[in-house]
Amino acid sequence: MEKLQLHNTHIPLFALLLFLLHFSSLHFLSLAYTPPNKYFINCGSASNVNAALRNFVGDSNSSDLISASVSLSGKSSTVKDSNQSSGASSLYQTARIFRQNSAYEFSIEDNGTYFLRLHFFAFSSPTTPTDLSTALFDVSASGFSLLLNFTPKSYSNSPILKEFLLTIPPGKFKVYFVPRESSFAFINAIEVFLAPPDLISDEAPLMHVSPAGKRNHNYTGVLSKSLLSIYRINVGGPALTPDNESLWRNWVPDDEYIKNPGAAVDSPLHSGRPNYQGNFTEFIAPDLVYQTAKQMNINNSSQSNLSNITWSFNVSKGAAHLVRVHFCDIISTSLATLKFNLYIYRNFGLKIDSYEYADYLAVPFYVDLVVDSDESGLMNISIGSRDDSDQKTAYLNGLEIKEILNNSGSVPLVRAHKNNHVFLVVGSVIGGLVLICILVAVLFLVFKSRKPKPVENSDWSPVPALGGGSSHSRVTDGTRNGSLGSNLNLGLKMPFSDIQFMTNNFDKKLHIGKGGFGNVYRGTFRDGKKVAVKRSEPGSNQGLPEFHTEIMVLSKIRHRNLVQLIGYCDDRSEMILVYEFMEKGTLREHLYASDKPPLSWKQRLEICIGAARGLQYLHKGSAGGTIHRDVKSTNILLNENLVAKVADFGLSKTGPLDETHVSTVVKGTFGYLDPEYFKTQQLTEKSDVYSFGVVLLEVLCARPPIDPTLQREQVNLAEWAMICKKKGLLEEIVDPSVKGQIDPNSLRKFIETTEKCLQDCGADRPNMADVLWDLEYALQLQQNAMRSEPHEDSITNSSAAFVMPSVQRFPSISMSFERDDTPILMDDGSYVKASEVFSQMRIDDAR
CATH class of the missing domain: 2.60.120.430 (Galactose-binding lectin)
Structure with a gap:
């Protein structure tokens, strides 16, 4: 039941600060x-x-x-x-x-x-x-x-x-x-x-709601009890972690819990800071909770009547819960035009009118309720429109559920x-021992005829390889709903028993990483071929759109510099992806934040060239064309020969790309996100070019796009580069481990290429073919210098010729928005996989 688990995902505090700076606010740190x-x-x-x-x-x-x-x-x-x-x-x-x-x-x-x-x-x-x-x-x-x-x-x-x-x-x-x-x-x-x-107040009695909809207003003394945090949801917004939250709390996106995604759309990101009033501060919830929301999908023409939006949560049966519902009207265009209903279990309704709380737009407020759960263990919370409202819609910004623990414990x-x-x-513990004995007996009977050896410490209980379980296919489900169609390559489908064998039944010793989608294991085929196996938690729908998209995209691609999907499994409510094993991990690991030896300048250029080739193929060589939409150093994987492969196509958008743009909800990773795309929500292949420019700066400097441990002016890598250019201190930018290796002409060309990629206007950026040509030329200059007489190549002496990118302040939170698109691709070339392939496995900025 506990949902506030930590993951190896770290979103810097200063990243959120820079996001707020983008909207001209310095208030966040001042009120830490x-x-x-x-x-x-x-x-x-x-x-x-x-x-x-x-x-x-x-x-x-x-x-x-x-x-x-x-x-x-x-x-x-x-x-x-x-x-x-x-x-x-x-x-x-x-x-x-x-x-x-x-x-x-x-x-x-x-x-x-x-x-x-x-x-x-x-x-x-x-x-x-x-x-x-x-x-x-x-x-x-x-x-x-x-x-x-x-x-x-x-x-x-x-x-x-x-x-x-x-x-x-x-x-x-x-x-x-x-x-x-x-x-x-x-x-x-x-x-x-x-x-x-005043984080939680006991001043007024709370409304107490039963599953049958009965209510009374006499619940008092909530602070005399202990409260266990179960859910903390940023509705319509990205994940927030203790790195960027003033009270070091975790907020997770709502997509996993929404029952009817088609009834909801993400509200546009509110560009201004919430209008806090009275004793209400951002300690109640961060700015970003109130700057994002979900609202009713009023443009869904297939619905004659608007459907309520419903979120469903697993809770303790028969327990009381403190439910806090967060609101901030960022969707209305004028005052006092919107009121709607909040429902609990559909039997209880409460009118929400923000102008009963304030006389301005974008004023945060919340409603606290004590809600009893029934014996189903599910709590449904909905919003819906009202007939007496000028605007026929509803919205929600955030949600918190805490279990009220009534059981007193004797002092040991x-x-x-x-x-x-x-x-x-x-x-x-007698009951627990009996249960364990029964489980062991069942597993012995089921597995005694199987080769895979059960492992008692696997992350999930082993699933029987023969019989039992559901044959339900998530991919088939998606096909029925029309999201996958005939584009799925069923020839890649693998039986679950084969995957059990190659991972020794998901042996904990073979666990090599974890990301937002699930755990990653090293596996071995019977012929000795190594693979990486990424497994979502059985029975979970989290990451289902990404799962579908990854299969559809990678089953159609053949290119040497794109990750290879070897197979997938969707049997018994499983979501498993199998990739070729990438021995050297991610590009980021070889630049910083690990103990791996530094790459030479020549190796870095070759890796950048390989990644550029993969992206150029995506844009122009694949059927219909594809925009990756999440280019970053953790999605560039390296094999044992340091050949670069672009990975993670869960956010990809498929063309045709000869159109000027594709209008779409902004998705990607802040810090790499194209500011033009962020402002206009119009996606082009030049958005990938911008993100790749940020990667080029990472390669040059061996540091992340956002580093909150540095002084403010150095936190944002692109901004820091601009400052160094103005001060004539370009040597401050270059990774010390390669300073003495770089030929000035090669470095000059590399910097010019980076500058062009990071232009504010997408039309001023080169396409990936031009970027590829420039990088190959920079490599040729470096190789010519290595073959010639050694000479002094002081970066300081050549700094006058460098041109650094003109980069405005842009969003730079190291996290990702929710995903929901399903792209497709074609064949040609060869591909790859990795120990932390697909999306993000164990990388700090993983979604």
Whole structure:
């Protein structure tokens, strides 16, 4: 049920700042929250870790803990992920293990509502017999049972975040970890900090809604209970992570939860800052939540009557939930013309009229309700138009659901152990043991005749290779709906049992990455050929449009510099893509943020040329022409010979491209996004050219397009390049590891090419064929210089001849908008695949 899980996706805080700067606002950083009482603990480590502008103090560093008024009681040990194969943040490479009842104790000075965040990541370390995924334990605090029978085994191989809101009085605040019977408990990191005032108010009774639609207005004392965050949704907008959120919260897009996507459209991005009034601040929700929305699809001619938009959420059965619905009218053109209905379970309706809250457009407000769930475990929330409204539409900006935990937890007692304290054991695990025994017996009977060896720590329970399960095909579903038609290459379809065999039944040891679509495994065919297998969580519809698009596009392409799709599987509610294995990973990994040796200038030019050839084929060589729409260094993959292959076609748009443009909702990755496309929503192949220009700057400078750790003027790579040009300090731009290698003439041509790609107006940019020619010429100049007499090639001496791009401030948030298009392509050439192929596997700016 928990949806606020962390992924290896990091969106910089300064990226959001630059996005807001694009709309002439510097307000975000100035109002960044500084909690008066705060503790950030890196558990099981003596080292401090910086994560999303927070300093997590190692709990083995006794002096720091004493100064931070934190103590640890109960017997415990530490463990480290020595292989670090997961690529997880260093915050998740250590853990503290408790084999008896133990607690962290925090000194609280200010009375108020506090965030308590518990971070869990079940890595397995070869240096210890402890498998963290087998832990089974309870967590309680402040008299409440927060987690009961908790185990990370049921979660995918990524960090898990459990967030609670608690009212804590001054004094000692203890968080207890209580192992179940012979098991143990663990924790990777803890956050405790005071929430901003009025984040949740108890001043007025809340409306209490039952599944049958009954209501009363007497629900009080919500802050006397503990609240578990279940969902935090940015409706119509992109994902937000702690890197760019003032309270370090996660907001996820709503596409996974919307029941009827055809009834909704994304509202245009609001260009101005929300008009906050009174005590309402961006700590309630970030600007970007209120600058984006979904509204009713009033242009859907197939509907005689407008359909309500409905979102559906899995929640705890028979539990009370605090539901906060966020609104900000960014769609009306004049005041007091729009009112609509908010529905819960279709049996409860509430009129929403923003002008009951404010006399201006774009004023944020929210509605809090206490909603009881029924025994279905589903909560449906809808919006719909009203007959008495001048505008027949409705909108929604954001949504939060928190479970109200009523169960009180007894405070564990303490036994002496080396001046520490121990607690009373809580609970039993007999039911869990019985269930595990049954599961093992079933799996043994199903798999005993199969070659693939079951792996007890796989990210999802193994699916039987023979019999059972649904034969339902997601791709067939899409064909029925008309989204795929006859363009699907069914010759690439693979049986699930073959994929089980090549991945050793999704052996955890073969896990090599994770992205927004799912987990990636290294696989091997029976003939020894290596592949990368990307698997979405079974039964999930997340990424279904991308899955369809990737199959349709890559099954039609044949080119040496484009990724190769070897096969796919859509059996038993699975979404699996199989690619040729790319040994060297992504271009970005070889430029920065890894320990790989730096590429030479000649190698960088050859990689850029290969990627340009792939894009040029997409634009002109494939049937109908295709715009990639998400060109970036993480989508350029390298094989063992460092041959570049363009990957990730989930956002691609298929032509014909001889038209001047294609009008479409803006999609892509900020930092690489064409500013002209962003403004006009008119996509052309020159948008790919712009993004490729940003990649060229990455190659030259060996740094990301957005780096929030630098001074403000250096955060945006293209802007920094412009500043360096004006100051005559172009040597500041070039990666020091290649400074002495670059021939001045080759560098000059490379810079000129980059400048042309980054022109503000698409008509002023070259096509990819011209870019390819210029890069090949730059390589020829470099090779001629290498064959000639060595000479001094000081970058400073040649800097006067360089022309740097004239780049305006442009959107630069390292995240992606939702996807929904399905492109197609043709054959010719050859292709590829990778250890983190398709979209994004383990890359920091992955969607």
